[in-house]
Amino acid sequence: MNKIENKFNESVYSFVTESGLQVYLVHRPGFKRSSAVYGTPFGALNLKQVVDGKSVEHKSGVAHFLEHKLFEDETKDVLSQFADIGANANAFTSYDQTMYYFGHNGSIEEPLRLLIQFVSKFSVTADSVEKEKGIIVEELKMYEQMPDMRLLMETYRNIFHTYPFIYDIAGTEESVRSTTLEDLRQAYELNYSDQRMCLVVVSPEEPEVLETIIREECLSHPLKDVTIENVFEDEPNTVANAYREIEDIVEQPKMSLAYKFPYEGQDRLKDEFIIRMILEMNFSEMCDDYQAWLDAGIISNGYGYDIDLRDGMGVLFFMNEGDKPQEFEALIDGIMNNLVLDEVMFNQLLKRYYGEMIMALAKFDDLAITIARAHFDGVNYFDYLEMVKNLKFEDLEACLKYFEKKDKTFLLMKNAE
Structure with missing residues (x-):
């Protein structure tokens, strides 16, 4: 042992x-x-x-x-x-x-x-x-x-x-x-x-x-x-459908906007962590305009986002609900084409994320599952924690290049009348 x-x-x-x-x-x-x-x-x-x-x-x-x-x-x-x-x-x-x-x-x-x-x-x-x-x-x-x-x-x-x-x-x-x-x-x-x-x-x-x-x-x-x-079949870097509408029983329309892009990075877990920080800087409550987006009804309580990186490709997801799908798409598109990196925000986010991860070590059940997941991802979880602790602001710039060649899809879920 x-x-x-x-x-x-x-x-x-x-x-x-x-x-x-x-x-x-x-x-x-x-x-x-x-x-x-x-x-x-x-x-x-x-x-x-x-x-x-x-x-x-x-x-x-x-x-x-x-x-x-x-x-x-x-x-x-x-x-x-x-x-x-x-x-x-x-x-x-x-x-x-x-x-x-x-x-x-x-x-x-x-x-x-x-x-x-x-x-x-x-x-x-x-x-x-x-x-x-x-x-x-x-x-x-x-x-x-x-x-x-x-x-x-x-x-x-x-x-x-x-x-x-x-x-x-x-x-x-x-x-x-x-x-x-x-x-x-x-x-x-x-x-x-x-x-x-x-x-x-x-x-x-x-x-x-x-x-x-x-x-x-x-x-x-x-x-x-x-x-x-x-093994997986070759997956194109283009989306399967650029736009589609579906119906369901919903009080308000629901929608998703997703970007698919080629990904050839060598450290998937590190890149996912960094991209989540970039998303927080540009799309979360940390943004000066966030309250204005809410007040204008462009985003709602159903708004959220995430990143998933796979061998050869990555996907950014944005979910929302409301009656302004065009405005929502335009807002996200505009920010995606002009992503901002802020060092003050970076330091705040790093302290918050790292602190949350350290506190999570006290949760027995979650810790066991987290260590197992890290093993299957090919890393020692405690090395991953150390990687997070040692991130530098300069690391963020390298991840922006992944979004240079992205394809977009929009899905609108309307109420079934």
């Missing part, structure tokens, strides 16, 4: 089991709370994989479907088993990962063993797969009836031609109804081997005790010597 040196007075250790599982332990003596997350870098985007040179395709939504089914057990529902020992357990599937986790205010051994055991066992039956389909289809229909969720999905379909963001994380009704037991088994066997996964534990328990428990539970896990690569 190795100690991970950091400048945040955190006792962090790591080791790899004989089965290839990467483990991180954060020792928090004096606390009662423990949390753990067991995750895989298999999410809704990973529909095509190359396994030892052989191409494998998955149905959209299979990662989410698999997450649902792993909580089943031959004798008793896994969530009930966690509840019986006083632990709160759950899971989520994102576009990039699937995470299983628990929090517990007592001895960690029993819930930790249960977490490793149930995620490491595929005991799904064909009958249970058929029963689950109706549940997931109803979940999809529920999301489709939520205007904000639909606005986001339709925005993705405006932006992307083939990139899997065009599918809901849960898939489509067609893909769900056609999913078979063998589809789930194939996805599980490829993506739930310890060499691809990560386990993070935040606990007052001694690291040596945790290491013993984890190594014991992983003894029966096979070491698989396979190479798996996620």
Whole structure:
């Protein structure tokens, strides 16, 4: 077991089991709370994989479907088993990962063993797969009836031609109804081997005790010597639709404006952080004209923005609601073409963000998930914190070049009369 040196007075250790599982332990003596997350870098985007040179395709939504089914057990529902020992357990599937986790205010051994055991066992039956389909289809229909969720999905379909963001994380009704037991088994066997996964534990328990428990539970896990690569079809730098109108039941029109641009940066996480700072400088309450935008009804409480960088491309999103879509588009366009960098704002934002990240270290459950996500992104989370701390104002200028060649799409959601 190795100690991970950091400048945040955190006792962090790591080791790899004989089965290839990467483990991180954060020792928090004096606390009662423990949390753990067991995750895989298999999410809704990973529909095509190359396994030892052989191409494998998955149905959209299979990662989410698999997450649902792993909580089943031959004798008793896994969530009930966690509840019986006083632990709160759950899971989520994102576009990039699937995470299983628990929090517990007592001895960690029993819930930790249960977490490793149930995620490491595929005991799904064909009958249970058929029963689950109706549940997931109803979940999809529920999301489709939520205007904000639909606005986001339709925005993705405006932006992307083939990139899997065009599918809901849960898939489509067609893909769900056609999913078979063998589809789930194939996805599980490829993506739930310890060499691809990560386990993070935040606990007052001694690291040596945790290491013993984890190594014991992983003894029966096979070491698989396979190479798996996620692949995507070539996605154009142009948007799929420049303008589109849709209808839904909304009190006020909703809208999205998005910019798609080529991205060839070498440090995606750093660039995303910097671009969020640039967005704050130009589009947030920090701007002198922000209140005037509100007073004029150009933006509303439904206004927001975000950035997502991927290999080869990036997307900026702006969401809003109101009855002035043309004015909103003109406002955002004008600012995007004249982005301002302000050193005073930079220093304020850096102190705020860094302070929030340091305070977040005290949140056991969130910290475990954050460390796991950072691992799958190829970084040590504490190194990422240090990177944020050491950012310089001059770093911002380099990111402006990404927006020089951008394509735009606008989506307007009107009330269905």
